Amino acid sequence: MKRLVLIALLSVSALAKAQTFDAGGNGPAVAWDVADRFNYLGKPVAHYGLGWYSEAMNIPPYMYMSGFAGIKLFTWGEARMIIDGSGKVGIGTLNPESKLHLQDGSVFIKTLRTGSNSEYPLISGTQAVNGTSGHAGIYLYEDGSGGFGQASGLAFKVSVNDASPATAMLIKANGNIGIGTDTPREKFSVNGNIRAREIKVEATNWPDYVFEEGYDIGTLEGLEGYIKANKHLPDMPNAKAVEANGIAVSEMLKLQQQKIEELTLQLIEVNKKVVILQQQNQVNKKKIKIKK
Template identity: 30%
Template structure:
């Protein structure tokens, strides 16, 4: 009896593949689609797609089912019956090398046929973020605005240097311009401002070896706040301007007295 059942099971296993066309069932529980020798519980030789859906899906090689090492997971993006009036997305793995992306994240806007690369990782490790970064030119290539909710270190991760610093750079910063806010020392020109005499300034310098209100070299070894320091420098420039104006007035008075003295001597 057991031999009869075994024979029946064997016959069914042998006959079912031909009954179901390209579907193969093996004794160890493997199912093959378009293959007679499945190597896993479900072995599909070809593309997989879910059709006749509002948002069709597909898992297939882009190059018409060839052995090209490229795999595309698609939701309403390039599926045969994609609904292009709605948006679509896709994730692609590509092992062709060269200038091809290793991983690529695509988005297709509604009423468009072609997708746009939003993120791409190259075989050389370059990562591109944003529209237009399908071929990133640096380790991190970002097109568009960035928002970092935290702190950024370049060349260092020692954030203990300054608890308030959002950006810490260990090295030189090269830029065409730097804009700082709240740089003004116009209070120097107020009538109530007490301008030191040059004698007082000389005395202070002799005692402290630096200008009044300006920090000593020992206080600036770890750096200065640019806006604050620029304000101090501007204050000193405005004070110098007042000193020059005062000296110019005194010089003009001396020249006038000299002219009077010359006229008197000629007589």
């Protein structure tokens, strides 16, 4: 009983301090201290209060909530969200470090689908520079290839000079990433040039087997005949295949290394024959001198 009386007294005390007043002549408001106000567009608004406020004639009032040092929202007796005095918003944290700080959580954005082959903005923004505007955004992408609502990905779009935003990068539902292309056929497809300081390509079965005993390197005569008939080296793809399918870098490096090693062995064999011919030539020269 004493506890109920105490709560009642505290409630009466709080209500006595909280006062209702007219929010700049626009609607009722409740404030902790009516005298403690600030002016917004020439009209008084309480530093600590909740009310309704109209910014212009014949416009319905807006609801406002004001806290001088900030605003905290509670559930189950715990602060869940804060707007601090500088305007930073924190969700899951009472010390936001940026305009919007989300701590230990995630953001779920649900968009309504209206048809296949569509894009729905998740994050979108524009910026005007020197009279022209640029647009950038992240869109939910649906290509319809897996049936309505079954094949979606993310499209990253940008534009300059007021042009319609174009896809700069696309992540498809199967995980394939495309830059400069909307139809990536591999995990990473680029329609353009790539510049890097170093690229490391993993490869297996490197052709050191060429130097093993019993490996048939063929003959230069046989190689000449193959080239005349096929217009490319053995085991290497022809021009039409490369133009149609591209080349796998690791596989091409192995094939090129194989040919280098085979040609090196053939060059060694040719050199051996040249040395023998030189030696025979020296012997023949000595025989000729003796006969003279």
